[in-house]
Amino acid sequence: MIKKIKELLQGKPFNHPIHPILVHFPIGLFVFSLLLDLATLLVEDAGPLFRGAFYTMALGIVTALVAAIPGLVDWVDIRSDHPARQTATYHMLLNFLAVGLYVVNLGLRLWVWNEPKVPVLPLVPKTPFVPLVLSLGGVGVLAISGYLGGVLVYDDGISVGRHRRYTRTPRETLRVSPDGAEEGYVPVAEADSLPNRETLRVEVDGQVMTLINLNGKFYALQEFCTHHFGPLSEGSFRNGQVECPWHRSCFDVRTGKVTQGPAKVDLKTYKISVRDGKIWVRVPKEETPAGER
Amino acid sequence: MKSLIKDFLQGKWLGHPLHPIFVHLPTALWPTALLFDILAHLGVGGKAILYTSFYAILVGLLAALLAILTGLADWFDIRRNNPAWKIGWYHLLLNVLIVLLWIINLGLRMDLETGLNFVPAEVISIPAAPLALSVLGTLLLFVSGYLGGMMVYDYGIGVARLSKKEWRQIAESGGARVPPE
Numbered sequence: 001m002i003k004k005i006k007e008l009l010q011g012k013p014f015n016h017p018i019h020p021i022l023v024h025f026p027i028g029l030f031v032f033s034l035l036l037d038l039a040t041l042l043v044e045d046a047g048p049l050f051r052g053a054f055y056t057m058a059l060g061i062v063t064a065l066v067a068a069i070p071g072l073v074d075w076v077d078i079r080s081d082h083p084a085r086q087t088a089t090y091h092m093l094l095n096f097l098a099v100g101l102y103v104v105n106l107g108l109r110l111w112v113w114n115e116p117k118v119p120v121l122p123l124v125p126k127t128p129f130v131p132l133v134l135s136l137g138g139v140g141v142l143a144i145s146g147y148l149g150g151v152l153v154y155d156d157g158i159s160v161g162r163h164r165r166y167t168r169t170p171r172e173t174l175r176v177s178p179d180g181a182e183e184g185y186v187p188v189a190e191a192d193s194l195p196n197r198e199t200l201r202v203e204v205d206g207q208v209m210t211l212i213n214l215n216g217k218f219y220a221l222q223e224f225c226t227h228h229f230g231p232l233s234e235g236s237f238r239n240g241q242v243e244c245p246w247h248r249s250c251f252d253v254r255t256g257k258v259t260q261g262p263a264k265v266d267l268k269t270y271k272i273s274v275r276d277g278k279i280w281v282r283v284p285k286e287e288t289p290a291g292e293r
Numbered sequence: 294m295k296s297l298i299k300d301f302l303q304g305k306w307l308g309h310p311l312h313p314i315f316v317h318l319p320t321a322l323w324p325t326a327l328l329f330d331i332l333a334h335l336g337v338g339g340k341a342i343l344y345t346s347f348y349a350i351l352v353g354l355l356a357a358l359l360a361i362l363t364g365l366a367d368w369f370d371i372r373r374n375n376p377a378w379k380i381g382w383y384h385l386l387l388n389v390l391i392v393l394l395w396i397i398n399l400g401l402r403m404d405l406e407t408g409l410n411f412v413p414a415e416v417i418s419i420p421a422a423p424l425a426l427s428v429l430g431t432l433l434l435f436v437s438g439y440l441g442g443m444m445v446y447d448y449g450i451g452v453a454r455l456s457k458k459e460w461r462q463i464a465e466s467g468g469a470r471v472p473p474e
Contacts, residue, residue: 016442024438028321032352036345051341052348056325083463146317150309153445155456160446208467224464226472228453247449265472 009073010163017159019074022067027146029060030102034135037127046126053127054109057102057135064099071095074159079201080172084156087148094145098138105134157230161245164236170201178205178283185273185280194218194279201233205283209270210235212242212253219253220272220281226258226265302366310451312363318356320438322349323395327427333419343402346427347413350399357392364388367451377448380440387437391430398426 011018036053040046075092078085109131127135152158162169176188188202188211200211201223208223210233221242223232230246237243241250241259249263256267271282304311329346332338368381401423404414444450453460464471 015447016439017446020442020446021438024317024320025324026321027317028319029325031318032322032325032349035352036348039348048339048341048344049348052345055329055338055341055345056349059325059328146314147309150313154310154313154451155308155453155459157449157452160449160452163446203467206466206468208469222464222467222469224460224467224469224471226470228457229460229464229469229471230453245449246452265470268468268470 006073007166009070010077010159011070012163012166015163017074017163018070019067019159020153022063022070023149025063026060026067027142029056029063030098030135030138030142033057033060034139037132037135040126050127053135054106057106061099061102061106064095064102068092068095074162077162077169078158079170082156084152084158087151087156088158091145091148091152094141094148098141098145101134101138101141105131105138108134157246161236161243161248162234164243164245165234166236167195167198169234170199172201173208174200174202176202176204182280184284185271185282187278188281189279191218191274191277191279197237199233199235200279201231202281204281207268207270207283209281210242211272211279211281212237214240214253218272218274218279220270221251221253221256222268225249225251225263226267227261227263232267299366299369302363303370304363305455308455310363310367310454312360312367313445313451315356315360315363316438316441319353319360319395320434322353322356323427323434324431326350326353327431330419330424330427334424336418343416343419344413346419347399347402350395350402354392354395354399357388357395361388361392371450375448377444377450380444380448381450384437384440384444387433387440391433391437394426394430394433398423398430401426 007013009018033053033056036049036056040049040053043049071092075088078088153160174189176186178186180187186204188204189200194200194211194213196213196215198213202209202211209220210223212219212221214237221232224230225232225244225246227244227247227249230244232242232244232251234245235242236245238250240253242253243250244263247262248260249258250260251257251263251267252259256269258264258266273280300306302311326346326349329342329349333342333346364385368385371378371381402414404412445452461471
């Protein structure tokens, strides 16, 4: 049940993440509200503009809170050691700050410049100083947090292609020491920690790899796509191939060979085997060609 | 010179695509105009409601101009055989239609006596034609917006375009095989 709600909030039924859609509303509305505030300083008949600023600010707060819900769901899924994790947290905190500023802003407009009788507002000749400064501050904070939001998507690929992956993605990278190797194979995880169509992101001896379970068979490939280096541990699966979530290059999970571009270079693969309920991976000093079960 | 303009419109100087930034305003404000039109139709609120609708459409149109220029700059660099090219083309066509609808919508609301001063006409309630145009303009906008989102979240347009170098370093220090530079 919780899984279904989470999938809905991540936009899986719509093949489209929800948070980026909803985010348009608070941003557009808060910017517009500020423009209306500034317009009251310039025109004669400022009353309707001041009211408009109030209504759009209120709407902005409501839509911001709604947008936060799928945003939180997306945030929770970011891997703990992902370069974007901290960016996402700052983005979230700045947004809370912005909404807080707007709530104070709205409250002031209602209770200082009017009795608390919604939606009656006075026909002020221009927006008073404190609410105006709060509006400027709010948009300033949003400009930073919005920029970070863009960094999350366009620099870090957060939630790009995520809707194609139906199983959960790794929450952390397993860092395994190369000691304990037997005949070059290192034990990395329990076999039942890797259910069907899921992945583990593992780092052994400086090699970051994606471990995949596809229908009971295990494979180990380099984590980074050879196109723009997207996270294959967050990829989706089709016909024995892993598809990179960013630009959809496909690779054969058994051989690492490119089956569909835009990538042009095959992936490194690693020998993997399951013994005594554990997954063992071989990390060679030089590259090896094919992986095996 | 042409590529300087294109680079500028693609946001290279900012380290961030520009098109998605400008897109926020029409995408938020035109449905907002519809909402306020509906409120006006239901007799809620007074003059401020239709004034807000009017300026929401106007500001949305001004931002849409910038969204169009930056969007074209982004679209030029999509390869013809990328499925996203065609999606971009439909997105573009729909947006041209949408912008025209909102321009007509705004025109119907302008006080023709004051000419191009962008003053809302003094109406008490909203006539049918602008309301209908707001409904149509918003519905089409949702479709075109969805296509735009598809281009980013389904096909990765603009994703890791400017950050490729950093990711390459991360991949290399993670022992990955990488293409020659």
